[in-house]
Amino acid sequence: MQTPKPYMNPYLAGIGLGLVLLAAFVVMGRGLGASGALSSFVTLGVNAVAPAHAQTNAFYKEYLGTPNGNPLNDWLVYEIAGVLIGGLISGLIAGRVRRTVDKGARITVSTRMIYAFGGGILMGLGSKIARGCTSGQALTGGALLSVGSWVFMIAVFASAYAVAYFFRKQWT
Amino acid sequence: MNAPFYQFGLFGNDTALLFAVIIGIGFGFFLEQAGFGSSVKLAQQFYFTDLTVFKVMFTAIVTAMQGLFWLSWFGVLDLSLVHVLPTFLVPQLVGGLVFGVGFVLGGYCPGTCCVASVTGKMDGWIHLLGMFAGIFLFGELFPLIGDWYSSTPKGEITLSQVFNLSHGTMVLLIVLAALAGFYSAEKLETRFRSIK
Numbered sequence: 193m194q195t196p197k198p199y200m201n202p203y204l205a206g207i208g209l210g211l212v213l214l215a216a217f218v219v220m221g222r223g224l225g226a227s228g229a230l231s232s233f234v235t236l237g238v239n240a241v242a243p244a245h246a247q248t249n250a251f252y253k254e255y256l257g258t259p260n261g262n263p264l265n266d267w268l269v270y271e272i273a274g275v276l277i278g279g280l281i282s283g284l285i286a287g288r289v290r291r292t293v294d295k296g297a298r299i300t301v302s303t304r305m306i307y308a309f310g311g312g313i314l315m316g317l318g319s320k321i322a323r324g325c326t327s328g329q330a331l332t333g334g335a336l337l338s339v340g341s342w343v344f345m346i347a348v349f350a351s352a353y354a355v356a357y358f359f360r361k362q363w364t
Numbered sequence: 365m366n367a368p369f370y371q372f373g374l375f376g377n378d379t380a381l382l383f384a385v386i387i388g389i390g391f392g393f394f395l396e397q398a399g400f401g402s403s404v405k406l407a408q409q410f411y412f413t414d415l416t417v418f419k420v421m422f423t424a425i426v427t428a429m430q431g432l433f434w435l436s437w438f439g440v441l442d443l444s445l446v447h448v449l450p451t452f453l454v455p456q457l458v459g460g461l462v463f464g465v466g467f468v469l470g471g472y473c474p475g476t477c478c479v480a481s482v483t484g485k486m487d488g489w490i491h492l493l494g495m496f497a498g499i500f501l502f503g504e505l506f507p508l509i510g511d512w513y514s515s516t517p518k519g520e521i522t523l524s525q526v527f528n529l530s531h532g533t534m535v536l537l538i539v540l541a542a543l544a545g546f547y548s549a550e551k552l553e554t555r556f557r558s559i560k
Contacts, residue, residue: 199405202416203546205398206423212390213424214431219383221368221446224391226475227499230492234499251506270381272478274388279479281389282396291484294403294471308403308487311470312477312494313501314462319474320502321513322459323449326473327391329456330421333449335428337522337534340451347460352468356410359468363407 197286213331220267223332227319229272231255232263239263251320296363307362367435371445392479401479403471403487410468412556415549422542433535451518470494 199205216223235255239246246252255263263269283289295304319325322344324333330348333341366372370380398420399405408414435441467473470491472480477495480488506513524534 199399199416200394200397202398202419203423205394206420207427208394208397209391209420209424210427210431212387212394213428214435215390216387217428217432217446218367218435218441219369219387220380221371223447224387224475226473226478227495230474230495231499231503234496234503237496238500238503249503249506250510251503267380267384270384271388271391274385274390275392275395275475275478276388276482277385278389278392278394279396279401280392280482282393283401283479283483286397288396288401289483291486293486294480295487296404304487305490307469308471308490309494309497311466311468311472312491312496313498314466315470315472315474315491316466316495316498316500317502318459318461318463318466318498319495320459320499321462322456323452325463325475326421327475329449331424331428334421334425335432336446336448337429337524337531337538338448338451339518339521339523339526340449340453340456342523343451343453344456344460344463347457348464348467351461351464352410353464355465356468360411363404363471364411364413 196288199286209331210335213335216332217335222267223328223335224271225268225324225328225332226272226275227316227325228328229266229268230316231320232257232266232269236263296361298361298364304362307359367441368445371442391475392482395476395479396483400476401483401485401488403480403485403491406473406476407468407471412552415553418549419546422545426539426542429535429538433531437532448520448522450520452514453516453518455513455515466498 213224232255235246235252238252239256257263257265293301293304322329329341330345334345399416405414406417409417432443436443472488472491474495477488477491481492524531
């Protein structure tokens with residue numbers, strides 16, 4: 193098995209990420225996103241199981257799409273498909289693609305999985321309440337100086353630092 | 365040259381989706397290169413032992429923010445056609461607080477979780493499933509919380525408007541704050557790594 197290459201210098205990676213974001217602004221007039229695409233997938237699922245339910249709920253309705261009502265025919269869904277491809281390319285080049293569970297040494301795999309699932313639920317809720325995540329709000333809104341995005345970003349760091357002590361075993 | 369190109373009708377919807385994939389590839393590539401496919405690396409941010417999250421995020425924000433400013437200054441980009449998300453103060457504050465707890469617990473955010481999953485992290489896949497569950501929960505609760513979700517609307521308000529500064533001055537202040545932040549981050553990392 194090849195040894196993984198070291199990560200890119202953080203400032204260089206940041207400039208790269210910033211230029212990608214800038215390209216989105218220049219080409220499309222919009223920024224990046226991630227949680228929006230996940231909402232499209234959830235809406236697709238709900239619509240497949242209970243179409244009447246999805247069509248009467250204002251949240252799902254927004255993601256159902258027009259005119260043929262395919263939630264996957266959406267800019268962010270295509271963008272997130274690109275994210276998967278780009279992440280895989282980078283991982284392959286650097287020798288970092290391998291089946292593993294990322295966790296600190298002091299917890300078991302099953303504890304890590306429970307935390308990952310619980311954290312995912314909170315993150316899904318939080319990103320929907322805030323109308324976006326680290327991509328759509330923090331990066332995109334941050335660069336556009338949107339007040340709500342900066343409030344979101346500060347709140348994320350504040351609450352993460354506030355609770356970090358209680359979960360230190362998982363990571364350190 | 366008139367940017368944003370899409371807003372000026374230089375290409376249609378199908379081409380826009382192609383650009384979505386290309387831009388996404390760049391996004392995913394740099395996320396993985398930065399090390400954001402690893403929850404352990406991301407989470408070190410909250411223990412001061414590795415502040416890569418802060419450094420990458422703020423370098424990206426400062427880069428894109430200055431790009432927007434200068435392209436608009438030179439008349440290449442019409443900033444009024446770049447979509448600014450409207451602010452809903454209280455929901456965005458509360459959403460951020462919930463999100464922060466999820467970050468420490470889960471270790472990923474929605475974008476980094478995708479990169480982790482595709483590079484084989486099983487905790488990334490479980491985190492992704494959790495996010496689907498969370499979004500579903502939000503969708504089911506939406507009829508109850510929809511009114512609150514749309515409360516405290518402030519419109520497309522920017523920091524420059526709040527502080528009554530010009531766009532350029534605000535950009536300069538954020539760049540200076542970021543530089544001070546990077547300097548502190550390097551100092552903090554050195555200190556916390558040595559006591560570990």
